Every structure is written in C-alpha cells, then in structure tokens.
Amino acid sequence: MQQLALIYCNVKAENIGSEIAYLQTDRTAYIAGESVFYKLYVLDEVTKKRSELSKVGYIVLRTTNSDVALKFRVSIHAGMANGSLALPDTLTSGVYQIVAFTSAMKNLGDDHFFHKVITVANRFDKALDFKLIQSTLQDTVSSQKNSELKISTDKSIYNCGEKVMVNLGRTNSKANVSVSVFEESKIPSIYKSIVQALNDSSISRNKNQATGYYSPESKGKILRGSVVDAKTKQKIKNAIVLLSCIDTIPNLEYAVTNSNGLFQMLLSDYYNGKELFLTIKNIPVNQNWEIKTEDEFAQSEKWNPSLMPPNGNNKEYIVKSQNLVYINKSYKLEKSVNEKQQTEPRIIVPRFYYCPVITVLPSDFVPLDSFPEIAVEILPQVRLIKEKGKYHVQMVDELSKGYQKNDPAIFLDGVYLDDVNKIIGLGSEQIKKIDLITSERAFGDLVFSGAVSITTRTNEMINSKPVSYSFRVKNDNINSGANLVPDNSPPDKNSPFLRQLLYWNPSLGLNATDDTNFEFYTSDNSAKFIIKVEGISEDGTPISASSAIQVENQINVTDK
Amino acid sequence: MKHYINILLLLICITANAQTNVIQTIPDIDSTFTSKLTGEYFYENTHYIGEQFFNKDWTEGDILLSNGTMIYKKSLKYNGLRDELIWLNSSNYGKFKLDKSSISEFWLKNISDHDIHFKRINVRDTSLTRQPDIFAEVKVEGKLSLYIQRKVSVIGSENVRTDNTVISYDDLKNSPRYYIKLPTNQYLMLTKLRRRAFLRLFPEDKKAINKIIKDNHLKVKVESDFVKLIELMNQ
Numbered sequence: 005m006q007q008l009a010l011i012y013c014n015v016k017a018e019n020i021g022s023e024i025a026y027l028q029t030d031r032t033a034y035i036a037g038e039s040v041f042y043k044l045y046v047l048d049e050v051t052k053k054r055s056e057l058s059k060v061g062y063i064v065l066r067t068t069n070s071d072v073a074l075k076f077r078v079s080i081h082a083g084m085a086n087g088s089l090a091l092p093d094t095l096t097s098g099v100y101q102i103v104a105f106t107s108a109m110k111n112l113g114d115d116h117f118f119h120k121v122i123t124v125a126n127r128f129d130k131a132l133d134f135k136l137i138q139s140t141l142q143d144t145v146s147s148q149k150n151s152e153l154k155i156s157t158d159k160s161i162y163n164c165g166e167k168v169m170v171n172l173g174r175t176n177s178k179a180n181v182s183v184s185v186f187e188e189s190k191i192p193s194i195y196k197s198i199v200q201a202l203n204d205s206s207i208s209r210n211k212n213q214a215t216g217y218y219s220p221e222s223k224g225k226i227l228r229g230s231v232v233d234a235k236t237k238q239k240i241k242n243a244i245v246l247l248s249c250i251d252t253i254p255n256l257e258y259a260v261t262n263s264n265g266l267f268q269m270l271l272s273d274y275y276n277g278k279e280l281f282l283t284i285k286n287i288p289v290n291q292n293w294e295i296k297t298e299d300e301f302a303q304s305e306k307w308n309p310s311l312m313p314p315n316g317n318n319k320e321y322i323v324k325s326q327n328l329v330y331i332n333k334s335y336k337l338e339k340s341v342n343e344k345q346q347t348e349p350r351i352i353v354p355r356f357y358y359c360p361v362i363t364v365l366p367s368d369f370v371p372l373d374s375f376p377e378i379a380v381e382i383l384p385q386v387r388l389i390k391e392k393g394k395y396h397v398q399m400v401d402e403l404s405k406g407y408q409k410n411d412p413a414i415f416l417d418g419v420y421l422d423d424v425n426k427i428i429g430l431g432s433e434q435i436k437k438i439d440l441i442t443s444e445r446a447f448g449d450l451v452f453s454g455a456v457s458i459t460t461r462t463n464e465m466i467n468s469k470p471v472s473y474s475f476r477v478k479n480d481n482i483n484s485g486a487n488l489v490p491d492n493s494p495p496d497k498n499s500p501f502l503r504q505l506l507y508w509n510p511s512l513g514l515n516a517t518d519d520t521n522f523e524f525y526t527s528d529n530s531a532k533f534i535i536k537v538e539g540i541s542e543d544g545t546p547i548s549a550s551s552a553i554q555v556e557n558q559i560n561v562t563d564k
Numbered sequence: 565m566k567h568y569i570n571i572l573l574l575l576i577c578i579t580a581n582a583q584t585n586v587i588q589t590i591p592d593i594d595s596t597f598t599s600k601l602t603g604e605y606f607y608e609n610t611h612y613i614g615e616q617f618f619n620k621d622w623t624e625g626d627i628l629l630s631n632g633t634m635i636y637k638k639s640l641k642y643n644g645l646r647d648e649l650i651w652l653n654s655s656n657y658g659k660f661k662l663d664k665s666s667i668s669e670f671w672l673k674n675i676s677d678h679d680i681h682f683k684r685i686n687v688r689d690t691s692l693t694r695q696p697d698i699f700a701e702v703k704v705e706g707k708l709s710l711y712i713q714r715k716v717s718v719i720g721s722e723n724v725r726t727d728n729t730v731i732s733y734d735d736l737k738n739s740p741r742y743y744i745k746l747p748t749n750q751y752l753m754l755t756k757l758r759r760r761a762f763l764r765l766f767p768e769d770k771k772a773i774n775k776i777i778k779d780n781h782l783k784v785k786v787e788s789d790f791v792k793l794i795e796l797m798n799q
Contacts (some may be wrong), residue, residue: 258600272631352631357602358665403607441604446653446660448600 022049022111023058023220024205025118027104028538030184030508032193033123033321035329036095039088040122043182043510044104045198045540046083052202052544054083054180058106060221061085062301063483066101068135070306073100076483077225077300080106084180086510087483097125097134101307107300108220114305118201121309123191125322127329132319135311139192152176153514155535155551162555164528165495168506170535172520172549179514179547181539185507185524188532188552190321192312197548198538225271225479229297231261231284234472239265240293244285244450249278250465251418254356254439254457256447258285274351277481281465283422283474285450295475328502328529335499356413356420356447357455360439366432373431375458378438385442386456388428395424399454402443412454413445417465422474427458436461494525503527514539514547526555599633603660606650613722614736618642618714619675622652627662628669640672642682644716645736647698649682664697685711687743687751700743703791706798709745710791714738740787744794759784773797 023046030041044063048055058080065074073095078085105117121137158169172181196204219226231243245267247257255274259267271280282295314322364382372378376395379386387398387407397414398407414421421427441455470476492508495501507524514520526533532554539547609616618641625640627649639652648661649670664684672680681702700711717739723730742754744765752765759777762784763770776782776796782789 354600355602355663355666357604358663443607444605444658446601446603446605446651446658448602449653449655451605451653451656451658 023047023055023106023108024049024116024202025061025104025106025109026198026201026538027063027102027118027120028182028184028198028536029102029120029122030505031186031189032121032195033189033191033325034091034125035322035325036091036097036124036126037093037333038329039090040102041086041088041184041505041508041510042102043086043538044078044080044084046080046085046106047202047540047544048083049205052540052546053542054540056082057220057222058108059223060225061104061106063089064103064301064303065089066103066303066307068098068100068307068309068311070303072301075301075480077480079482084511086182089483091124093127095124095126097129097132099123099135099137099309099311101309103303106221107218107226110218114303116205117303119307120196121194123193125326127326127333129326132314132322134314136192136314136318137194138310138312139194152541152545153181153537153547153549155537155549157535157551157553160553162526162553164526164530164555164557165497165501166526167494167523168526168553169521169523172512172514172522172537174516174519175514175541175547176516176545177541177543178516179539179541179545181512181514181537181547183507183509183512183522184505184536185533185553186536187504187529188534190317192318198540198546199548202546219268223270224273225275225300227269227271227280227297227479228300229267229282229295229475230265231267231293231295232265234292234294239263241265243267243287243293245269245295246283246285246420248281248415248418248420249275250281250463251353252459253353254413254415254418254420254455255354256356256413256420257354258448258450271479272352272354274353275479278479280477280479281419281422281470281474282477283420283470287473293473295473297475297477325504328504331500331502356415356457357439357441357445360457361442362440364438364440366435366438369432371432375427375430375435378432378435383438383440385440395428397424397456399440399442399456408444408453410453412441412456413452415455415457416468417458417460417463419465419468422471426464426468430458430460430464434460434462434464492524495527501527502529504529504531506533512537512539514541526553528557530555530557599629599631599635601627601635601638601651601660601662602666603651603662606648606659606661608659611731611733612645612736613733614716616643616645616716616736617650618644618680618716619672623672623675625670625672627667627671630666630668632668640670642672642699642714644714644738645718647713647715649699664699667699669702670699683711685743685745685751687753700741704794704798706795707747708794708798710794711743711745712787713741713743715741742790757785757787757790762790769797 026045028043034040044061046055046058046061047053061078061080063076063078064072067073074089078087100122102120102122103117109116123136152175154173156171162168231240231245232238233240241261241263243261245259247269248255257269259269261267284293284295287293362385366378369382372381376388379388385400389396389398397411399412401408414424416427435458437459439457443454445452445455506526509522512520512522532552535551537547537549541547622639622641624637627635627638629635639654641650643650649667651660651662653660667684669683682699683702684697685700686697698713700713703712704710716736718734719737720735722733722735724733744752754761763773766773776793780796782793784790784793
C-alpha cells in the first residue's frame with residue numbers, strides 16, 4: 005500500500021514539474037561595487053538530471069529584515085543559467101541571503117528554494133560594526149571528497165603573477181561544472197556543496213505538500229493575477245484582461261479569468277524590460293473592478309538569521325578586501341569582459357493588425373487643436389459622441405456604411421486605451437499618425453468593431469495615468485549581466501595586479517575520454533586560494549571538489 | 565479482506581490529496597499558451613456561379629503561425645478567389661479572413677481522405693517587383709519544389725432574374741497556377757500544364773525530361789502525372 009501511495013505521489017510530482025535549484029557563486033564575501041558571478045543549476049528532483057522544464061529562474065538578494073535588496077530573472081537553458089550580479093556601491097554592510105527558485109518550485113513552498121548566505125561590506129564602511137552570520141564554517145576546502153573528480157595543480161605554492169595549471173581529470177560521463185578560484189575567506193558562511201544540497205533536498209522532500217498552483221514556465225514567464233471587485237473583494241469570473249505595451253505597433257494579448265477570478269498570461273520575449281499596461285475589456289457600468297498581479301519574486305517566509313559580531317580576523321579580512329577594491333577602482337583595474345553574445349532570438353510582436361485600411365498623417369492637413377476636430381475634418385470614418393460628459397468613438401461599417409454599434413479598439417502609442425477621453429485633447433501637434441481599421445476584427449475569440457491607432461510624437465502614453473480598472477506594471481528584463489565574465493587574461497606588469505578572485509568559469513565541460521585542464525595567473529595578492537568545482541553530470545551525478553594553493557611573494561619564497 | 569483495505573486506503577489517499585489540490589482552480593494552461601488567430605470579418609459574397617472556395621464545407625485544419633506556434637483543430641476554408649484563409653470562430657460563429665502575414669503554413673484535414681498542405685510563399689515576377697505573398701498547395705518539396713496556387717478566377721458575369729429583380733452573378737472557374745521553385749529560390753510559373761511549355765522552362769534538360777516522361781508513361785497535362793514528373797526529376 006505504501007508503495008502504491010508513493011507511486012501516486014511521484015506521478016503527481018512529475019505532473020507539476022518538481023525541480024530543485026543550486027546556485028554556485030564565485031565567492032561568499034564581497035565588497036559593494038563588485039560583481040557576484042553565479043551559475044544556477046535547475047535539476048529534476050527525481051532523476052537529479054538537468055531539468056528541461058523551466059525556462060525562467062528567479063534570483064533574489066534579501067537583507068536580514070527580509071527586504072528585497074536586488075531581484076532579477078534569468079533565462080534557463082537546459083537546466084543551467086549563468087551571469088553576474090553587480091552589487092551597488094551603496095549597498096549597506098551586512099549579511100544577505102541569495103534565494104534562487106523557479107515557478108514550479110513555488111508549489112512546494114519557500115523552504116524548497118535554494119538559499120545561500122553572502123556577506124557584503126561597503127567600501128566606505130570604516131566602523132565595520134555590522135553583524136556576520138553565526139556559523140563556524142568558512143568558504144574553504146570542503147572536507148567532503150567526491151571520488152569522481154580530483155583537482156591537481158602543477159605546484160602547491162606559487163609566486164605572484166605565475167601561471168597555474170589545473171587538471172580536473174576525467175569523469176564517468178559528460179558533465180558541466182563551474183570553477184572558481186578565490187582567496188580563502190575569513191568570513192563565516194553557511195556553505196553547501198551541490199552533493200550536500202541534493203542529499204538534503206531528498207530528505208526534506210516528503211515533508212512538503214505540492215499544491216500545483218504554479219505551472220512550470222516551460223515557454224517563458226507567466227504573468228499571474230486576479231480580477232476582484234474593489235469594494236466587496238469578490239472574485240470576478242470571465243473578465244477579459246487585456247495586455248499591451250508602448251510600441252509603434254499596436255499590440256495585444258488577453259486572458260479570461262476563471263471561476264476564482266484568476267488569470268495567467270504567457271509573456272513572450274517581446275515584453276522583456278517593458279512596462280505592461282493591463283486593463284479590463286467591456287467593464288459593466290457602475291462596476292468597480294480592479295486587477296491585481298502576483299509578484300513573482302514574493303516569498304512568504306521571512307529570513308531570521310542568527311547573527312554574531314565580527315572578530316578581529318573577520319575585520320582584518322574585510323579591510324584587506326576594501327583596500328584591494330579601492331586600489332583596483334583607483335587604477336581602473338576592475339575589468340570584466342563581455343562573453344561572445346548569443347544570437348538574439350527573433351522577437352515577434354503580438355500585433356493587433358498587420359495592415360491598416362486607412363492611414364492619416366495630420367501633418368498633411370491644416371493644424372487642428374483636438375481629436376474631435378481631427379475626426380470631424382479629416383476622419384470621415386470616425387464619429388465622436390459625447391454622452392454624460394464622456395466621449396464614445398464610432399466607426400463606419402464598411403458594408404452597411406452606417407456607424408457600428410460598439411466602440412472600436414483604441415490604441416495610443418501601441419497600448420490598448422482604457423479611456424477614450426485620454427485622446428480628446430490630442431491635436432495635430434501631438435499626433436504623428438492615425439491608423440484606421442474599419443471592419444470588425446477578430447483577435448482570438450474577441451471581436452472588436454474596428455480599430456483606431458494613434459501614434460504620438462510626444463509619447464503621450466508614458467505619462468498616462470491608468471484608470472481604476474487598469475494596472476501598470478514593469479516587466480523586468482532578463483539579467484543584463486548574463487554575458488559578463490571576469491577577465492582571466494595574463495597580468496599587465498606595468499600596473500598593480502591584486503585579485504581575490506583569480507579565475508571563474510561558469511561552464512566547463514568534463515568528459516570520460518579526455519582530461520580537462522584550465523589555467524590562470526596568480527596576482528600580487530599573497531594568500532591561500534581555494535579552487536572550487538561544482539556541477540552535475542549528464543546522468544545526474546553531482547560533482548563537487550575543492551583544493552587549495554598558496555600564493556606567496558617571491559621574496560618570501562626565496563627567504564624560505 | 566486485505567485487498568479491500570488496500571483499495572480503501574488508496575481512495576483515502578487520493579481524496580486527502582484532492583482536498584489540498586488546487587490544480588482545478590487555476591486558469592487553463594492550454595489557453596494560456598495558445599497563440600491567437602487574428603483577422604478581419606469576412607463578408608461572404610454569394611453572387612457567384614461556381615465555387616469560390618477550395619473546400620466547399622468547413623474543414624478541420626491546423627495552422628502554423630509565423631511566430632512558430634501551431635494552432636490545432638480550427639474550422640477553415642480556403643478562398644481561391646481572394647487567396648485568403650477563412651476561419652469560422654466556433655465561439656461566436658463569426659467568419660474571419662485571417663491575416664496572411666500571421667500564417668506560415670496550414671493543413672486542411674481529410675479532404676478526399678487526404679490532408680492538404682498549404683504554404684505562404686512569395687513569388688516574384690520577371691520585373692522583380694515585390695508581389696504579395698500567396699497561399700499555395702505544397703505538392704513536392706526538394707531540389708525542385710512544386711506549389712500549386714488553387715486560384716479561382718472570374719471569367720464573366722450573368723444577370724439572373726429573381727422575384728422581379730436582376731442580380732449580377734460572376735462566373736467562376738478554377739485556374740490553378742503551378743509554381744516550380746528552383747534550387748536558386750527562383751520561381752517558374754505555368755498557368756496550363758502543357759508538355760511543350762514545361763520543357764521550355766528547362767531547355768538544357770529537355771532530353772532527360774523527355775526520357776523520364778517516356779519511361780514512366782506520364783502525361784504532363786494530368787496534374788498527378790505532373791507531380792510525379794517533378795518527383796522523378798528530383799531523384
């Protein structure tokens with residue numbers, strides 16, 4: 005019977021797309037103004053192989069008060085994403101929590117998300133009286149050995165500015181790993197290797213009850229929301245929610261709310277980084293409906309870390325880091341290079357129409373002060389009627405030559421307009437172009453009695469205030485630092501070369517036939533450096549290994 | 565007895581799960597991911613003698629949109645007179661002329677037990693001026709491709725008297741156009757299937773083509789034989 009129940013649970017888990025995330029960062033301690041280089045793995049919870057399900061990942065940086073300091077979306081390809089996150093110079097000193105998850109993971113609750121603690125010190129913070137995470141661990145060589153991978157270097161002690169050659173050997177099957185070589189941190193941290201993280205997730209899995217509310221974002225970001233009555237908070241079913249954004253091309257998407265007043269829309273790449281305008285079509289008179297959208301980054305659980313004051317060693321390390329960053333900034337040595345840009349996918353605009361029937365350029369006529377004047381003088385197909393102080397637009401029916409009963413769709417700068425009165429004040433000075441569609445138009449299952457699309461010279465829609473049943477929300481862009489990688493090039497002998505991160509490669513391939521090697525240069529920073537490798541093989545075996553090298557000043561080496 | 569307990573426990577397990585399961589309350593995923601068909605209302609002129617549609621009755625069909633997404637099981641008709649794809653929206657029974665630019669390909673299912681595949685192609689005339697895209701039936705695709713535009717033309721008009729009113733009806737006739745796409749992406753067009761006209765398009769391969777026709781007992785003026793000829797030329 006237990007077996008039967010387990011089978012049932014597993015089938016259900018597969019249906020909702022159960023995933024786990026693991027995020028490797030280049031280090032665990034930073035100075036504000038530096039970049040956090042990361043690699044995100046999204047794995048199938050059952051097979052532990054890289055998940056092909058989710059294409060969108062979310063990364064949030066939280067403060068100890070659970071306030072969001074930074075948040076961004078990443079594009080996941082074959083269960084992996086990598087990039088960089090620039091920590092603002094103004095970030096206050098303290099410990100921060102990085103949370104990484106996918107939409108499908110929300111079904112299992114916040115505790116199923118990936119969590120990691122990093123420490124950030126402000127460059128100008130001299131007092132250093134902030135608290136650190138209470139932990140006896142440090143981001144150093146892991147005691148847990150992974151038999152599949154052995155890190156070997158040509159030496160164990162290096163001079164400053166010397167080339168280091170690293171051999172990772174072979175793995176039983178093809179694997180993809182991320183490699184970081186960083187100065188051993190004296191800052192306490194809570195660090196889990198990918199092996200430990202996967203083991204822990206297997207243990208905690210059965211505690212969680214999947215809800216299935218969040219569908220996996222296998223084709224792109226899904227915008228979720230609801231339509232409710234603003235007064236009674238009653239959920240509104242079958243409301244048509246329209247979405248568009250500012251563009252020279254009138255564009256539209258729509259969704260219909262279900263019996264619980266919920267809607268969801270797939271947002272194509274076209275909407276990345278754009279401001280979304282949501283409104284409700286044909287809202288009944290005297291109804292006070294409103295749109296609410298879900299914050300995809302929202303987390304229900306607060307972060308309550310146990311903190312402790314820094315000791316002398318911690319402070320010494322932070323001061324050293326601050327000084328190195330100061331030198332690098334002063335000499336403009338903080339170099340990052342742009343990785344070869346991937347070819348941009350072809351972005352397709354969800355056009356409302358392809359070819360207008362009539363296009364009118366008001367500049368071809370004598371200047372007119374308002375849209376009603378324009379309609380009377382140069383748009384014989386359009387009629388404006390004023391009823392109880394509100395305007396209505398009517399279009400001539402192509403067939404009957406009479407006016408259509410229903411209002412046409414009106415677009416202002418590409419956005420479906422929630423209130424006709426917004427265009428009344430626009431005259432020839434503001435309007436660049438007017439496109440007219442005079443026949444009935446189908447957009448999916450919706451039918452519109454023609455369309456009027458107004459493109460302004462002054463981008464009027466940017467300053468437009470949404471009406472009560474409309475909503476304006478910014479759709480964040482995919483993490484823009486995704487192609488930024490640290491400079492792994494040899495040192496320039498004519499300038500200082502001081503680094504705490506010697507090497508970062510987010511995507512290094514390992515295989516069963518050939519040894520994998522990589523090389524980097526030590527800097528003038530004499531310290532112990534950790535080589536850390538984390539990744540996953542194609543058969544779902546986690547790979548985790550670490551090693552250490554010592555970099556010493558040449559004079560010191562000779563002295564020894 | 566043990567068997568009954570097992571079934572009972574399984575039912576309890578499913579029921580308990582159903583109570584926390586909210587899958588039913590979220591909007592339908594299929595409708596979230598389905599792209600929308602767009603087009604303008606189709607005013608059907610019935611004053612014709614002859615058939616303006618390739619398929620007289622509404623036929624189930626699939627559409628591949630220009631954005632790469634497939635839309636399945638829609639009621640469709642191809643209008644050969646206007647070279648437009650007409651969609652019957654089952655939710656409001658409106659007939660809409662779909663935006664040609666939004667369609668890449670479409671399939672009309674089970675027409676004489678076959679699926680007919682149409683593709684939007686752009687053929688240029690000799691003057692190299694840009695011509696509008698056309699929908700053409702895909703017959704052969706390969707080194708040489710054959711597309712047939714199922715064109716319907718008006719060849720005249722007749723006045724018909726009904727209840728003391730005279731109504732003018734246009735006479736329609738099927739006038740297919742045959743487009744042969746060369747490996748250089750150029751299109752050659754034939755309005756009538758004639759052996760001599762076809763051979764004139766391939767003067768250098770005249771002998772070889774004649775041999776294929778002779779060996780396979782093909783009649784170029786028969787459409788199915790012409791399709792076979794292009795297939796054999798590709799081999």
